[in-house]
Amino acid sequence: MSVTTSIIQPASLAARLAPFRPKFGLRRAVVPLGIIALWQAAAAAGMLNPQTMPSPAMVASSFWQLIVTGQLWPNLVISLERVVFGLAFGIAAGTALGLIAGLSRLGEDAVDPTVQMARTLPHLALIPLMILWFGIGETPKLVLIALGASFPIYLNLFSAIRGADRKLLEAASMLGLSHAETIWHVILPAALPGFLVGLRQALGIAWITLVVAEQINASAGIG
Secondary structure (H helix, E strand, O other), X not given: OHHHHHHHHHHHHHHHHHHHOOOHHHHHHHHHHHHHHHHHHHHHOOOOOOOOOOXXXXXXXXXXXXXHXXXXXXXXXXXXXXXXXXXXXXXXXXXXXXXXXXXXXXXXXXXXXXXXXXOOOOHHHHHHHHHHHHOOOOHHHHHHHHHHHHHHHHHHHHHHHHXXXXXXXXXXXXXXXXXXXXXXXXXXXXXXXXXXXXXXXXXXXXXXXXXXXXHHHOOOOOO
8 A cells, every 4th residue: 555655646746736836938037037137236336337238127117118109110120121021032042042952962062162152251341342332321231131141041941851851751752753742742841941041040140130231220229
């Protein structure tokens, strides 16, 4: 009887505590919320200079003032347009290069070495050069966003194509699929998760590039 009780009791205790456990999304928010709380506490205690490190409350107040005065939305729309167009160009370029290099050995030899060398250059350091080439209008911003977004798309798509399951390729060959059918029905669907990972990374890089570019040569935008 004691053995049975010792086996069942932990399970019943875990079942009783299950409703009180924070959900997965809430658990992930604990550390960021804790950092914000410590930040606010340090600012309230006078440990931070509000001129160089404003408190979260001051940031929220400024954010609300931008909304009330109507200054936020026009600038946000302008920035969104830049991100959308720049990201579209970057996705198109990265996808095209990834398909060329991933689906052909000759394409890999022609494309991959150049892309691998170019991606080592910090694209944000090219801002002065972009201004010299394209002026201070919209073109340098779009080119920088497209350049920064194209590399994660290319790298993840190329890796996903080359990492396609060999068993699926063998099955396609045994079923008599042509090379084009194998690409369309097997390789590209298998590479889709990698492409989506690259897309998520490209979106983050696009926003970072946009903010930096707008701080240097823009009269409107969130930067």
